[in-house]
Amino acid sequence: MAQWTAGLRYEDLPAPVIARAKRLLLDTLAVAWAGSGAQGIAALQALVTRQGGARDSRIWTTGESVPAAQAAFVNGAMAAALDFDSVHDEATVHADIVIVPAVLGVAEQRGLGGKEFIAAYIAGDELLVRLGLAIQTHPGWFYTSALGVFAAAAASARALGLGPEGILSAMGIALSRAAGTQQALVERATTKRLQSAFAARDGVDSALLAQCGVSAPAAMFDGQCGFETLYTKLDHAVITDGLGRDYRFASLTLKKYASCFCNHAAIEATLDLLSRPEFRAADIESASVRISPFMARLVGAQFAPGENPQVAAQFSVQYSIASTLLRGRFLVDDIHPSAVADEKVGALARRIRIEVDPAQAGKFVPATVTVRTRQGGQFEATATELPGTPDHPLSDAEHRDKVMGCLASGERPMSEAQALRLVAKVDRLESLASMRDFWNLD
Numbered sequence: 428m429a430q431w432t433a434g435l436r437y438e439d440l441p442a443p444v445i446a447r448a449k450r451l452l453l454d455t456l457a458v459a460w461a462g463s464g465a466q467g468i469a470a471l472q473a474l475v476t477r478q479g480g481a482r483d484s485r486i487w488t489t490g491e492s493v494p495a496a497q498a499a500f501v502n503g504a505m506a507a508a509l510d511f512d513s514v515h516d517e518a519t520v521h522a523d524i525v526i527v528p529a530v531l532g533v534a535e536q537r538g539l540g541g542k543e544f545i546a547a548y549i550a551g552d553e554l555l556v557r558l559g560l561a562i563q564t565h566p567g568w569f570y571t572s573a574l575g576v577f578a579a580a581a582a583s584a585r586a587l588g589l590g591p592e593g594i595l596s597a598m599g600i601a602l603s604r605a606a607g608t609q610q611a612l613v614e615r616a617t618t619k620r621l622q623s624a625f626a627a628r629d630g631v632d633s634a635l636l637a638q639c640g641v642s643a644p645a646a647m648f649d650g651q652c653g654f655e656t657l658y659t660k661l662d663h664a665v666i667t668d669g670l671g672r673d674y675r676f677a678s679l680t681l682k683k684y685a686s687c688f689c690n691h692a693a694i695e696a697t698l699d700l701l702s703r704p705e706f707r708a709a710d711i712e713s714a715s716v717r718i719s720p721f722m723a724r725l726v727g728a729q730f731a732p733g734e735n736p737q738v739a740a741q742f743s744v745q746y747s748i749a750s751t752l753l754r755g756r757f758l759v760d761d762i763h764p765s766a767v768a769d770e771k772v773g774a775l776a777r778r779i780r781i782e783v784d785p786a787q788a789g790k791f792v793p794a795t796v797t798v799r800t801r802q803g804g805q806f807e808a809t810a811t812e813l814p815g816t817p818d819h820p821l822s823d824a825e826h827r828d829k830v831m832g833c834l835a836s837g838e839r840p841m842s843e844a845q846a847l848r849l850v851a852k853v854d855r856l857e858s859l860a861s862m863r864d865f866w867n868l869d
Contacts, residue, residue, distance in 0.1 A: 429594040431670050432550045432581045437542035437857065439671075440549065445857070447677045448549050451513055453830055453853045454681050455506055455523040456487065460841065461685075461759060461833035462508030463488040466737055467617050468501075469838060475501050483536040485866055488839050495532040496631040499579075502528035503624030509759060510620075510741045511685035511833070515678065516791055516816060518559030521623060522676060525575035526551035526582055529627040533586040533634065534862040541859035543586070551582025552676035560675060561661040565721070568658060572607030572626040577647070577654075579630020580637075587638050597634040599643025604629035605654060612687070612725050615739045681821050683814040683829075685759045686740075689722040690747040692794035695810035697751040700798060703806070708752050710800040715780040716744055717795040719787035727783065730776040736767040748796060749776035759836065841868075 437445075462468065472486055475497045482492035486501050493501070506512055506524040513523045530551055534544040555578035559570055577598050584597035607626070611619040637643070648654045648661060655661055684694055693716050700706050718727065722744070730745040740746045740762045749772045751757050760766060787793065795809040815821050821829070834846040841849070848868045852859070859865065 429591045432585050432594050433591045435546050435550050437546045444674045449853050451523050455527045457830040457833035458511040459506035461836045462505040463837040465508035472501055484532040495536040496628045499528040499532040499631045500624045500628035503627035504620055507620040507623045509685045510687055511682055513679040514688050515556050516680055518556050520559035521571045522552045522555040524623045525579050525626045529579040529630045530582045530586050533583045538861040538863050541856040544862050547582050547586040551578045554578040556676045557666045561665040563660045567609045569607030569609050569622050572622040573605050575626035576601045576604050576629050579627050580633035583631045583634035587634050593637050596643045597637035599647045600633040600636050602647040615735055615742050617735055678817040680815045684757045687726055687742050688791050689726045690744050691813050692792045692810040693744050694747050694751050694757050696794055696796040696808040697748050699808035700806050706806050712799050712801045713778045714798045717782040717784050719789050721790045723783045727781050732767050736764045737762050740767045745776040745779045748779055
């Protein structure tokens with residue numbers, strides 16, 4: 428992995444791979460912009476700014492500059508806040524919210540050119556997706572952060588210009604920072620959105636420490652006390668076979684809905700019901716949803732807004748169905764705390780029974796939604812395919828609408844002209860002489 432990361436050249440990347448990376452990059456920046464308005468993000472920005480330090484890298488939405496690792500932390504939290512970011516459905520990792528903030532922070536610090544940034548970013552995304560695909564068990568670790576810190580360290584070290592030995596050292600240092608648990612998701616805590624941000628920050632710090640000459644374990648995965656001994660086994664062949672030839676990150680899903688991916692099948696099934704002429708949402712008496720044990724662990728708890736209503740909505744299949752039934756859609760606005768507080772939605776959510784089917788082994792599909800009406804009728808729909816996946820990608824128009832909508836929201840909405848300039852800058856990123864000029868949109 429270290430050898431490949433150090434040796435990857437922009438000139439060796441196929442054009443479709445570069446184009447896919449640009450789309451994922453733009454998607455990540457857009458959802459982060461929208462996420463800047465999420466509960467707690469402003470306080471996080473203020474905390475980091477107050478701590479001060481070198482003015483290396485930008486907090487994307489405010490324009491303030493802070494140390495690269497701290498910028499990666501804040502920007503990573505914004506990118507994760509709405510759960511609208513890309514996800515690899517097979518690897519079960521959110522690669523971009525870790526790698527983009529980390530590598531962009533270092534690229535700004537060093538003044539890397541666009542081509543070098545693209546190569547380092549692709550290297551990090553590819554490593555994280557392959558590490559996720561190599562996982563053997565899913566006991567409850569949050570692998571986006573537990574594995575993401577290794578990939579962020581490698582990509583950041585590459586962006587710093589370190590060779591294979593330096594990259595290896597950065598990954599070894601990252602072993603001491605490998606952590607992440609789904610308990611934050613289960614309890615609907617805002618630390619869920621921070622875990623990937625921790626990985627981005629710690630990946631940058633690991634690379635900077637390697638640059639300083641700090642030594643680290645070389646057997647960070649298969650050593651006596653390495654990741655595999657303590658966490659879970661990895662299929663090494665999955666990580667290395669076809670590395671540099673088959674780009675697995677290209678199959679990351681671009682989400683259509685701002686919600687945990689475990690909710691998307693239920694949302695799709697509900698929209699299927701709403702599309703039927705004979706179905707009337709006003710006639711609903713009660714409903715149920717049948718999901719897999721994996722889905723139930725993350726989104727199957729009883730809906731209760733509590734102290735973190737937005738996170739509660741993002742990780743509730745009951746809320747997802749109720750909101751979709753009553754509003755006829757599922758948009759970013761529907762996870763705003765004021766929307767989550769709508770008592771009509773809450774009342775319907777509490778009438779939705781969750782059925783866990785132990786025979787279902789799928790992570791994200793299928794989901795079956797059944798609605799019973801006051802007249803005694805029953806309607807049922809099952810979703811087995813999800814929009815945004817490689818088999819059912821968002822159209823150019825759908826993705827453009829998502830990007831422009833996100834950039835027009837958040838704490839500091841962009842004007843349409845600014846948003847279009849950002850889109851154009853990403854489109855021609857390879858021509859940018861220095862990433863320090865990336866956010867110059869005037």
